[in-house]
Amino acid sequence: MGTELTGLRVQDLGQCDSAALQQLVTARGVIVLRSQNLDTNSLIKFAALLGDVVAHPMKPHDFHPQAFRLHNDGDSTYADGDTWHSDLTWMKAPPLYSVLMLDTLPSIGGDTAFVSNHALLQSMSPTFRDFIGRLNAVHQRTWNGEILAAAHPMVVRHPISGLPCLYANSGYTTSINGLRASESDALLAHLRMTVALGVDFQCRAAWQEGTVAVWDNQAVQHHASWDYHPDTRSGWRVTVKAAQPTPAT
Known part of the structure; x- marks a missing residue:
């Protein structure tokens, strides 16, 4: 999992490259492009090759409403x-895809x-896979006192590769429909441990000046290491191609 590309300028890509780009990101989970020279508008234009931009519903930026500003420093x-x-x-x-560029490292x-959601699933016993494949889980976030939530299958069929994930x-999965609270909590705790210990299915992206990362939000999940406090880490993320998850069975 994971591919690093060098010698390619994303400004040279056009709509004719969209399908190939989607296939590559789907196949590898995450791609990292080095030595790019992009401003925020150029990043948004590149991301749009993957699909329609999904504006962040909670924190639209005054100057770039299609992009989400990430910022952490010594006061965070x-x-x-x-x-x-x-x-x-x-x-x-x-969003099916996310595109991230850091401007302060x-x-x-x-x-x-990053960890592969398909490989994690395949590492489980067939009986356990069948069990969770029949379940839906609630994903939620609280913002300004409002609960934002949706229910999704716990095992989905990827819209391009067709692989179960x-x-x-x-980060966001809070409960499992149809289970008692104690059962739901125990199952989610087990899955969290499976992800955390799934080092055989992980890769790490080390950031450099000019790095742009693109990943597939159904094929992988990710974790940004907060091991740099009190240094500053800032950048822009663009999410694209809204895709309602569909069950694998």
Whole structure:
């Protein structure tokens, strides 16, 4: 899992490259492009090759409403992405792809780890896979006192590859429909441990100046390491191609 591309300028890509780009991201889960020279508008234009932009519903930026600003520094009490998650899964139709560019890097650390949702699922026993494949889970986020939530299958069929993928994460998945609270909590705790210990199915992206990362939110989930405090880590994320998850069975 994971591919690093060098010698390619994303400004040279056009709509004719869209299908090939989607296939590559789907196949590899995450791709990292080095030595790019992009401003925020250019990043949004590149991301749009993957599909329609999904504006962040909670924090639209004044100058770039199609992009989400990530920023953590010495005054931060938490870090964006400091848990295993897929982006915006509390939406009814979450984005299929995310594109991230950092413009301020810490002196050390700040890597992003990725884990394959398909490989995680395949590592489980067939009986357990069949069990969770019949379940739906609630994904939610609270913002300004409002609960934003959606229910999705715990095992989804990827819309391009057709592969079954685990679709539950510790960032936003809060409960499992049809189970008692104690059963739901125990199952989600087991899945969190499975993800955390799934080092055989992970890769890490180390950030450099000019790095752009693209990942598939159904094929992988990710975790941004907050190991750089009190340094600053800032950047822009664009999410694209709203896709309502569909059950694998």
